């Protein structure tokens with residue numbers, strides 16, 4: 001169907017939505033605020049494509065911000081969900097599916113002895129931090145500038161330049177006291193972490209990190225960085241928490257920890273583990289997880305946690321990934337083609353491409369991007385022009401410079417080549 005006028009229905013819906021929903025959206029980045037224009041209201045998605053309410057279909061590199069690694073509406077995942085629905089939507093009681101899910105996660109990820117299901121990545125992080133504090137009896141947390149761990153108060157801390165010894169809340173409504181226990185270090189700068197340990201002896205409960213940072217664009221951990229963090233945590237009696245909400249079951253079946261060969265004490269999951277349903281999980285060492293209620297004194301609960309329909313989607317997606325290792329070969333090969341292709345096109349125009357596997361980012365800066373400060377040097381106005389051109393060509397990118405591109409197994413070489421042609425065209429026009 002060809003729309004009468006361009007995104008007319010999206011415009012109408014956005015106008016209505018803004019009257020009732022803050023900013024017209026249920027999650028801020030969807031509002032297109034940093035790129036301008038009307039957010040597309042989506043109606044359906046299949047494979048690598050997503051279709052808006054005006055009938056326009058886009059090649060999708062958002063993939064619901066990561067969960068849809070098999071592509072949208074995968075027939076087996078859909079069938080499992082429909083079958084689960086037949087039995088009821090929610091029981092608020094233990095189910096066999098939760099045992100199956102726990103076994104899958106414990107079998108797939110060697111660092112996980114025990115796991116608890118929750119409903120989002122934010123909840124997973126919040127709960128893992130509480131477990132770390134409960135286990136160690138310490139309050140302080142080290143996070144890294146530019147790493148996002150959901151909208152949990154203690155981790156919404158402004159990433160200022162250099163190391164911050166006292167946290168400053170990044171959001172109104174976060175009490176100063178909550179953020180004071182959050183220490184901020186510089187990604188890829190091990191000295192900044194050592195300094196925080198030195199300044200706060202026996203006070204740090206945990207380091208939390210995205211082992212591959214994918215919320216300031218994509219920033220790769222430098223050789224040895226994660227291993228040094230592991231050693232620092234062990235030496236200082238602090239726990240190492242890998243936030244694998246994006247990287248879990250994406251960089252590999254064993255996530256970033258398997259990919260980089262570093263074993264965290266706790267791990268948080270979201271996105272892929274739910275197959276597109278609202279699911280998160282946290283897990284790790286048996287002694288730490290044994291502090292969680294009802295076994296231990298760290299309270300954490302959830303009315304809908306382990307929901308049977310959500311478990312059906314997640315279990316099916318994880319089993320497909322486990323049983324078909326060629327999926328990782330495929331998405332990583334597509335990643336290589338896409339991101340090296342983009343680098344070839346864009347680097348001569350003053351851009352930088354960072355990528356690992358199926359995750360990548362085109363930064364509008366010619367400096368190497370290794371941390372938050374270098375990511376922030378990107379020209380976001382140029383990015384917004386690029387974004388709009390790509391959208392116009394039918395390529396749906398995340399509407400922010402500081403997000404990753406997500407590939408799925410449903411993308412094809414032809415999709416990648418089409419995307420590269422669109423990007424090439426953008427840079428050609430920029431030159432005119």
Ligand code: PLP
Pocket residue numbers: 065120121122123125148149150151210215243244245246270271280
């Ligand atoms: N941690 C990371 C690394 C994330 O990327 C996100 C969300 O994008 C979260 C945590 C929060 O997850 P959710 O949005 O499911 O609450």
